[in-house]
Amino acid sequence: MLVDCHMHSRFSFDAQPDTVQQIAEASIERGLSTIAITDHKDYFYHGKPPMELDVPGVLAEIDAVRAQYDGKIEVLKGIELGEIHADPDAAALLEAYPFDTVIGSMHVMPNNVDFYDMDYDHLDQEQLLRDYLMEAKKMVEYGGFDVLAHLDYPLRVMKRDNNHPSFANFMEWVVPLLRTVIDREISLEINAAGLFGWMKKVGPEDFVLAEYRRLGGTMVSIGSDSHAAASVGRGIESCIAHAKAHGFDYVMVYRARKGEAVSI
Ligand SMILES: [Zn+2]
Ligand SMILES: [Zn+2]
Structure with missing residues (x-):
């Protein structure tokens, strides 16, 4: 049973314009048995309005695809919430809709700048990584989500020519964050995106x-973080190998916000 619990459809601002149906068809072709559509909604800091996401729109597409592909693939109703702790509206959104799985991400720091858009030549990268790990811990303490996504996100995007960022010298901040993930009974995501960037x-x-x-x-939890139908399931086998190499023999899949262990 091959699962991919992190992927984006046309409803995400940064994804290809592929429908849930196109994604489901590509996933069947790819041999996936369970997928979660997890489009982006980021909550920013200091009163800035949250990112637009047509939640009823994407959930309606998922419902239609579930009916059409019943027995061929399982399509879970997910969402990738950025900075859930920055705005109480995030918790209200989760109450309002019947999500299966909620991924918690840190894309944006309290200055409202995404790691993707930061000016790495003119900032203290060490301080930034420490701040990121502390902010991520705050988010996990706040909780309300099932899976902590791509812990390596800043490493993935802050690379410069002679600079290979790593958490190797930051374990002092990583360990308390991991302890909090365990205490809160949140799954740690193994995310495939780094495989296709400089980290390989x-x-x-x-x-x-x-x-x-x-x-x-x-x-x-494992996910491709695919942003197109063409890349669903990309790197999933590497995620499974990474999990197995570290002694994990199952991954978590969330249905109606309840986690179930799936053998790998
Ligand atoms: Zn993300
Ligand atoms: Zn994502």
Whole structure:
């Protein structure tokens, strides 16, 4: 059973204009048995309005595809919420709709700038990584989501020519974050996107996943973070290999916000 619990449809601002139906068809072709459509909605800080996401629109497409492809593929109703702790409206949104799975992400720092858009030549990268890990811990403490997404996100996007960012020197901040993930019974995501960037590996880094395991973490989730029908399931086998290499023999899949262990 091959699952991919993190992917984006045309409803995400940064995805290809592919419908849930196109994604489901590509996923069947790819041999996936369960997918979660997890479009973006980021909550910014300091009163800035949240990102637009047509939640009823995407859920309606998922319902239609579920009816059409019943027995061929399982399509879960997901969402990738950025900075859930920055705005109480995020929790209200989760109450208002019947999501299966909620991914929590940190894309944006309290200055409202996405890591993707930061000017890395003119900022203190070490300070930024420390701040990121502390802010991510706050978000996990706040909770309300099932899976902590792509812990390696800033590493993925802050690379410059002679600079290979890593959490190797930041374990002092990583460990308390991982402990909080475990305490809150949140799954840690193994995200494939890093495999296709400079890191050439799925995240989180080996020693981070090993530490999570050592601290008693048992729950991991896997996702391609695909932003197009053409790339659904991309890198999923590497995510599974990463999990297995660190002693995990199942991944979590959430249905109606309840986690179930699926053997890998
Ligand atoms: Zn993300
Ligand atoms: Zn994503």
